[in-house]
Amino acid sequence: MKRKFKILIVDDDAIFGKLISEDLAEKGYQTRAVETSSQGLQEYIEWHPDLVLLDQNIPDMSGIELCKKIKDLSQDAKIIFITAFGSCCSAVEAVKAGAYEYLLKPLDFDQLYLAVRNALELKDLEQKERIRQYQSSQNRGPAETFTGQSELSLKIRRMIEMAAQSDAPVLITGETGVGKSVIARAIHRASDLEDNLLSINCAAIPESMIEAELFGHEKGAYTGAHRRRQGVFVLASGGTLILDEIGEMPLGLQSKLLTVIEERQVRPLGGSVKVPFNTRLIAITNRDIDKRIGEGGFRRDLYYRLAVITIHVPPLRDRTEDIPLLCRELLAQLTGGQLEELPPNQLDVLRNYPWPGNVRELRNVLERSLILDPVDPRPAELLQEPRLFFSDNGDDEDSIDLRSVSDLEREHILMVLKHFDGDKLKAANVLGISLSTIHRRLNRYRQQGIRV
Numbered sequence: 001m002k003r004k005f006k007i008l009i010v011d012d013d014a015i016f017g018k019l020i021s022e023d024l025a026e027k028g029y030q031t032r033a034v035e036t037s038s039q040g041l042q043e044y045i046e047w048h049p050d051l052v053l054l055d056q057n058i059p060d061m062s063g064i065e066l067c068k069k070i071k072d073l074s075q076d077a078k079i080i081f082i083t084a085f086g087s088c089c090s091a092v093e094a095v096k097a098g099a100y101e102y103l104l105k106p107l108d109f110d111q112l113y114l115a116v117r118n119a120l121e122l123k124d125l126e127q128k129e130r131i132r133q134y135q136s137s138q139n140r141g142p143a144e145t146f147t148g149q150s151e152l153s154l155k156i157r158r159m160i161e162m163a164a165q166s167d168a169p170v171l172i173t174g175e176t177g178v179g180k181s182v183i184a185r186a187i188h189r190a191s192d193l194e195d196n197l198l199s200i201n202c203a204a205i206p207e208s209m210i211e212a213e214l215f216g217h218e219k220g221a222y223t224g225a226h227r228r229r230q231g232v233f234v235l236a237s238g239g240t241l242i243l244d245e246i247g248e249m250p251l252g253l254q255s256k257l258l259t260v261i262e263e264r265q266v267r268p269l270g271g272s273v274k275v276p277f278n279t280r281l282i283a284i285t286n287r288d289i290d291k292r293i294g295e296g297g298f299r300r301d302l303y304y305r306l307a308v309i310t311i312h313v314p315p316l317r318d319r320t321e322d323i324p325l326l327c328r329e330l331l332a333q334l335t336g337g338q339l340e341e342l343p344p345n346q347l348d349v350l351r352n353y354p355w356p357g358n359v360r361e362l363r364n365v366l367e368r369s370l371i372l373d374p375v376d377p378r379p380a381e382l383l384q385e386p387r388l389f390f391s392d393n394g395d396d397e398d399s400i401d402l403r404s405v406s407d408l409e410r411e412h413i414l415m416v417l418k419h420f421d422g423d424k425l426k427a428a429n430v431l432g433i434s435l436s437t438i439h440r441r442l443n444r445y446r447q448q449g450i451r452v
Contacts, residue, residue, distance in 0.1 A: 177360030196239030221270025247287030
């Protein structure tokens with residue numbers, strides 16, 4: 001799925017344009033050549049090339065004017081001027097207009113290839129930096145691998161390998177905390193894809209913003225849209241896009257998503273031209289999609305389009321054989337490899353616990369036990385002690401904490417946040433809830449006038 005860079009040549013000398021186009025095509029680039037600025041602008045809008053080779057003197061519109069129009073459409077556009085009428089003033093003017101490089105005819109082809117390669121490498125680095133910044137803004141947790149030795153887990157491993165060999169959409173289902181995101185990342189790592197992996201939580205983004213986040217927007221599309229911005233479908237092109245909590249996507253947006261998946265191109269907000277993408281799509285949900293369809297909350301045709309490959313992740317209580325191996329890996333991860341094993345008596349208790357929060361709850365319990373005793377953690381004791389609802393003053397009725405569950409929950413969440421100095425991601429991991437849930441709870445507390 002590794003994409004070829006696209007190069008547009010705009011030169012009124014048709015023979016020269018064809019020569020450059022064919023020569024670059026032989027070197028593995030996709031190329032198109034046009035003879036007028038108006039054609040060049042239209043091709044840029046419709047084809048979205050990675051690089052433009054631009055003659056400075058074109059009859060219908062100067063190269064400087066075209067350069068400014070292209071840079072107005074996309075600030076990160078890479079443009080190399082090629083002209084037979086070079087001068088110091090025109091070179092300065094080209095650079096001010098946003099040109100990356102300025103070459104003179106007769107052309108030194110080695111110099112051209114070097115400039116093309118450098119411009120595209122810079123564009124690729126800028127793209128990777130945008131991806132890195134987007135990933136960083138999502139506060140993703142530590143990388144994990146899907147772990148298990150039970151027959152159910154071995155079946156999931158085989159499904160991961162099968163899904164990795166195809167670029168068909170994948171739907172991963174299962175209860176909260178079973179490791180659906182871990183499996184999605186495992187599919188990406190096993191695929192022959194570029195490094196870019198993006199994940200977007202459909203429930204954590206306001207409905208008014210999610211369309212722009214997915215599909216991008218043009219400059220001036222809405223108040224505050226000061227420049228053109230790529231959506232995650234295009235940003236992840238050549239890699240993988242994970243749509244987490246797809247079951248929470250607004251119904252009105254689902255039809256647009258269906259069209260985008262079928263056409264493999266998106267129309268940014270405020271735009272008139274569709275942008276192609278080459279992105280592997282993985283959707284995740286903890287909801288019963290069949291029930292959602294029956295309630296009218298999810299489109300059946302979208303479900304069929306997403307579920308070309310379906311992986312259902314069973315709850316931890318159905319694969320307790322995996323608990324010793326999971327504990328070993330989680331402990332090694334949490335302690336930097338300093339601790340990996342639990343005593344057999346501790347593991348016996350963990351195997352017999354129902355784990356309503358699944359692997360996320362197991363990690364939560366192990367992390368809390370390490371906080372209490374980093375040398376000799378006893379997670380089994382945390383499962384056996386009463387939590388939240390009773391004080392330590394005795395067993396009589398007066399010792400019962402009669403506060404509401406919501407008050408107790410709030411106190412516990414704020415206590416854990418304080419312990420981690422306000423680090424919401426660490427708090428979410430320990431509490432066994434999602435980062436978006438933490439944000440929603442804190443917003444609710446602020447609305448109630450509670451200082452957080």
